[in-house]
């Protein structure tokens with residue numbers, strides 16, 4: 001999985017918060033999307049249900065559909081409302097869950113939470129708890145809720161894949177989901193550009209309908225069922241909005257889905273998950289050499305490329321499939337992405353800048369053990385790498401730099417709390433292995449597994465290998481990476497990288 005963690009992502013979240021602060025604090029203000037009681041009735045809320053709620057909850061309603069048409073909430077349920085806003089859905093969910101049930105109402109925007117707290121008090125709803133936070137990192141334990149409801153929110157979330165994984169994580173096995181959100185009839189063309197303000201306002205961030213529902217299926221949800229569609233933007237105030245929405249076929253959908261009863265039923269395990277299981281079974285007891293070889297093949301062979309492709313796909317889903325209205329703003333030069341495999345917990349950081357790209361994927365200590373034990377390293381030597389350093393699968397590419405590039409890993413720097421240090425390079429390790437009498441064949445295997453120290457890349461060239469960092473497991477750092485292009489020095493920073501831990505979950 002992919003999170004856009006550059007300034008742009010922060011800008012999107014800030015724009016979203018600004019917009020919904022307005023909706024909370026100035027509900028009578030004419031927004032270019034439908035709000036309030038009129039909007040709620042328009043999208044299908046029965047007037048009698050709205051009559052039973054505090055008017056201040058409904059006046060800041062900004063949903064796009066009637067998720068309760070999917071009807072997944074049962075008496076006694078613990079429910080999570082993601083992006084609860086001023087509380088229309090949280091209050092309705094609390095009625096359905098009853099006093100034996102409970103509703104967590106999560107929202108990013110402080111003004112919405114403040115308003116929600118007043119509305120909960122006005123309704124006397126003792127079974128709602130407000131949570132401050134982001135859908136990309138839900139502040140609830142694994143498998144803690146029976147049902148999730150959300151209305152008009154995921155199209156605003158920069159990293160939808162991560163949010164969907166979070167929903168899967170917090171749902172109990174067999175847990176249910178109902179969502180109303182914006183989808184598109186056709187994908188966005190290359191002309192669509194990023195604009196944080198527009199992201200917050202409109203159709204923005206929306207995904208083509210089939211791709212949207214497939215994201216849920218790919219993440220592991222079952223019984224993903226479309227319930228209804230609604231031509232939401234036909235009721236937008238601005239003509240431009242209506243025209244653009246019409247062009248892309250932007251509309252509201254309501255659907256339901258379930259988390260499978262047993263995790264294994266969620267479909268074929270991802271490559272990374274298989275890697276972890278293989279590595280654990282091999283590396284856990286250091287006995288099954290066959291298993292260790294299988295683990296090492298899975299770790300460093302083709303499956304890594306497969307996960308690269310899915311990371312890029314996720315980037316496109318999260319970044320490229322955005323529909324913006326009005327102003328077109330140039331994309332920033334560097335774009336950084338962060339993904340977490342939902343099954344294995346393995347994290348990847350990726351950046352594309354100035355015609356090159358760099359990707360680091362955590363290699364777990366057990367994966368390192370499995371790989372090197374199978375190649376003739378002793379257990380003690382392997383521990384120096386597995387637990388005494390951080391190891392990342394690394395891919396560096398000359399995507400389209402103006403010409404050939406050169407680089408030397410000796411120039412790259414790990415930056416932690418203002419302190420800089422070099423990477424631990426192949427020759428550093430080889431000195432150690434020679435001192436310890438590691439067999440030549442094992443040292444050769446080590447050499448080929450590590451990312452070569454010096455390189456010349458023509459356009460389109462790339463390589464994959466391990467890079468190592470003399471840091472404790474779990475450390476966070478920025479990586480300043482450097483290359484030369486036509487004799488000129490270039491550099492960029494991959495920020496917020498985290499070393500693997502013994503157990504990622």
Ligand SMILES: C[S@@+](CC[C@H](N)C(=O)[O-])C[C@H]1O[C@@H](n2cnc3c(N)ncnc32)[C@H](O)[C@@H]1O
Nearest residue numbers: 020061062063083084085108109134135151152
């Ligand atoms: C379109 S409004 C819908 C509010 C509410 N569901 C309703 O139907 O009235 C979107 C809400 O989601 C919240 N939100 C947006 N992005 C979020 C995120 N990444 N995490 C949590 N809440 C978010 C906003 O603050 C806002 O209150």
